[in-house]
Amino acid sequence: MTTMFSKTVKCALSAAAIASFTLSTAFAADTLRVCSDPDNLPFSKSEGADKGLYIELAEMVGQRLQAKVEYVWWLSFNQRRALRNTMEGCDAYFALPADSEYKVKGLVKSNPFLNVSYAIVAPQGVKFNNLSELKKSKVGVLHASPPQILLASQEGYNYSTYRTQEEVFAALDKKEIDSALLWGPSAGFDNKNQFGNRWQVIPVKGEGLGGQVAIAMSKDNPELKDRINKVLEELKPEIQKLTIKYGFPAQEPLLVNSRKQSQQLAHATPAKSGFIKVSDKAPQREWLVAESGDTIAEAKSNFNNKCSHCHGANGASPVSERDLRKLSIRYKEEWKDVAYTTITKGRPDLGMPTWGGILPDEEIKSIISFLATLQKN
Ligand code: HEC
Structure with a gap:
């Protein structure tokens, strides 16, 4: 049996x-x-x-x-x-x-x-409506964490990096920083167990932070x-x-402010995984094989303007699922179709905005030709 x-x-x-x-x-x-x-x-x-x-x-x-x-x-x-x-x-x-x-x-x-998500850790009583309000203050982040990458890629943030969460809490205590962006569950846990809920821990969502x-x-x-x-x-x-x-952040998550915020919300399909199965590929497209050097250079600067704050300069993000040098390893010969679908339709629930209708189709294809120059195999 x-x-x-x-x-x-x-x-x-x-x-x-x-x-x-x-x-x-x-x-x-x-x-x-x-x-x-x-x-x-x-x-x-x-x-x-x-x-x-x-x-x-x-x-x-x-x-x-x-x-x-x-x-x-x-x-x-x-x-x-x-x-x-x-x-x-x-x-x-x-x-x-x-x-x-x-x-x-x-x-x-x-x-x-x-x-689960990252969270703003701040003194009680301070109100936040969106992440950009942190621009008024000094923010602590862990070295090379996704929040650091996010803040580094946007203008106007004043942040310091630390090696450990303990160091961040100590800096908050000494008022070296006004707030911090930390991994919500562990910040909430320490806040409850070590600091008697002295800080407020507000989860954030969007921009791939949760x-x-x-x-x-x-x-x-x-x-x-x-x-x-x-x-x-x-x-x-x-x-x-x-x-x-266990002290997990209990508040409603704050949607990280972004240009595409309203659009992301319109497309959001919560609780659905954004994974694009290779078998669901779009019909094979004609890919422009020989883009001129100028077009590639233009696409590269376009990419570095619009995409690099989430994917790193030239697609080299330290966050594995955002590293766009690995597309061909990940999706084999279908990678261009997966990239095209992902860029045009987005994966709104995972923080990848929808670019279809925002970027002209030729621009998206040129970006893909630029991405082709980055692939590791
Ligand atoms: C707001 C942050 C953000 C911006 C801006 C952004 N992306 Fe993304 N992107 C993501 C996230 C997060 C993922 C991973 C989603 C997942 O986990 O499946 C992703 C995934 C992708 C993927 C698929 C990677 C894979 O392995 O499946 C491609 C291709 C991509 N993005 C291209 C772009 C391009 C091109 C641009 C600029 C036009 C761009 N992205 C702008 C956040 C962003």
Whole structure:
């Protein structure tokens, strides 16, 4: 008999056997093996009193599935390795970004269950309506973090960089800076546990500063995915309580102000992953193969005016999913079609604006010809 967590192995002895036998492999039916990071509070921690939101959630999921939870600890700074491990050593990975960058062969993801984002950390009482109000003050950010890239690419921000979140909180305390842009969950956690909620932590959304997380599972186990989705739905109120317990920013997120803001809102389709499957490619277009040097130079400056504040100068963003030098590695020979679709239609829910109707079609194609000069293979 197969059970809810068992991978099934078809016994290949005979045609009859294929039809009638399935065997459970390595893991027992009453155990859910969970992969998680051993040291990533407020999300997960292998030791100590605070287990983290993911681990408390994993326990509740296990309970509802009537399975004992066992942990396989993996440091998530090597997330790819953790992912491969998921397919071999665990039944479920708690948790991963719900978005496209973490689409991995062999893995499926549950419905997203939690919003996570960067946040403004500031003294209580100061009101913010949009990010540009930080221009009036001095902002602390972590070195090479997405907020630093964002502030660096826009005019008028006065910011200082720090190596650790502790240093940022210390600088706030000494009034070296007026506010900070930090990873919301960890800033909220420290604010609650170390500073008695002395600061306000306001989550932001837009410009790629936030996203959602989901549980990843092996694709071979569709039944587990359905069960977990159902349980996550039932556990919504509990998840809400956990976010409060761990100090996650509770306010409504502030939409990061941008030129395309209203347009992004108009196109927003929340809770939908922006991943463009290669199989959904647009019909093959005629790509201008031989663009003149002048056109490329023009496209390059166009790109560096309009796109570089999110994708880095010449597309060389340190944030992997925005690094536009990797398009051909990522999408193989379909990359131009994926790029064309992404640029014209945007991925509004992931912070990539829609440029169709804003940039003329020739300009978009020239930019793609410029991007072609950057590809690493
Ligand atoms: C406001 C920030 C922002 C701006 C401005 C922006 N992008 Fe993006 N772009 C993103 C984000 C975020 C993603 C990644 C979305 C995701 O995770 O799938 C993205 C994805 C892309 C992708 C697909 C990358 C991939 O691997 O799938 C292409 C191509 C792209 N952008 C091109 C452009 C071009 C060309 C411009 C300028 C005309 C531009 N972008 C301007 C934020 C931005």
